[in-house]
Amino acid sequence: MTLPKHIAIIMDGNGRWAQLKGRPRTFGHVKGTRVAKKIITACSKKGIKNLTLYAFSTENWFRPQAEVSLLMTILRRYLKRETENLIKENIRFSVIGDLSRVPKDVAETIGKSIEATSKCTGLNLVFALSYGSRQEITEAVRSIAARVEAGELSADEIDESVINSSLSTYPTPDPDLIIRTSGEQRLSNFLMWQAAYSEFYFTDILWPNFTESHLDEALHAFSGRQRRFGKVSANDNLEKFPN
Numbered sequence: 001m002t003l004p005k006h007i008a009i010i011m012d013g014n015g016r017w018a019q020l021k022g023r024p025r026t027f028g029h030v031k032g033t034r035v036a037k038k039i040i041t042a043c044s045k046k047g048i049k050n051l052t053l054y055a056f057s058t059e060n061w062f063r064p065q066a067e068v069s070l071l072m073t074i075l076r077r078y079l080k081r082e083t084e085n086l087i088k089e090n091i092r093f094s095v096i097g098d099l100s101r102v103p104k105d106v107a108e109t110i111g112k113s114i115e116a117t118s119k120c121t122g123l124n125l126v127f128a129l130s131y132g133s134r135q136e137i138t139e140a141v142r143s144i145a146a147r148v149e150a151g152e153l154s155a156d157e158i159d160e161s162v163i164n165s166s167l168s169t170y171p172t173p174d175p176d177l178i179i180r181t182s183g184e185q186r187l188s189n190f191l192m193w194q195a196a197y198s199e200f201y202f203t204d205i206l207w208p209n210f211t212e213s214h215l216d217e218a219l220h221a222f223s224g225r226q227r228r229f230g231k232v233s234a235n236d237n238l239e240k241f242p243n
């Protein structure tokens with residue numbers, strides 16, 4: 001079975017899952033975190049090289065203060081409790097997104113986890129946190145413009161590789177597979193440049209109900225996809241095309 005080198009997941013449906021149980025939305029985030037932990041371990045065991053989890057978007061700052069605050073607490077607690085396990089599992093942790101908006105104690109905990117796992121050589125685990133693709137692309141354009149202004153680069157030299165290496169995801173390869181749970185079928189400002197040739201897998205399962213078997217189903221679907229990256233496959237008979 002062909003495994004994706006990079007899986008990116010939009011973990012959606014925590015709030016609906018909790019509401020269906022008559023519980024506050026935050027209960028869904030707590031359960032969602034336990035699921036994230038299991039899926040991280042499962043990806044690591046399967047030998048997936050890169051996993052990006054959309055943990056908090058730039059738009060999520062507009063949620064009620066209590067929910068935002070609980071999500072930050074969850075993240076901090078997760079990292080404090082899990083960093084030792086990440087090291088044991090040889091998982092290297094990093095973050096993409098605008099950490100200047102994240103509370104100082106959370107940013108410090110993130111920094112410590114990044115440092116503590118920096119020598120790990122297994123799964124590259126990335127949390128997209130306070131992340132938005134438009135903001136990321138805007139930042140990249142700004143940094144390239146500054147290099148042009150400083151005379152380090154000419155406008156003609158700006159190509160896809162210059163843009164690629166100016167994005168926060170660099171040098172992680174583009175996601176081969178993007179999974180979104182909960183029945184929604186959109187990208188929601190996630191890895192828009194990087195998703196140019198990603199395969200999408202949408203499932204109605206709400207994130208707190210997502211299990212390793214659902215991950216296996218997604219991997220199975222991925223291995224059956226023909227990825228042509230805009231080209232034709234070697235077996236395509238062009239002469240059969242109708243006039």
Ligand code: FPP
Pocket residue numbers: 011012013014015016017025029030032033036037053054055056057060074075078182
């Ligand atoms: C989407 O569900 C989920 C989020 C906005 C947050 C995702 C965060 C977690 C799973 C917890 C933190 C993660 C880690 C890895 C520590 P939603 O609230 O939009 O659900 P809804 O669409 O049903 O309202």
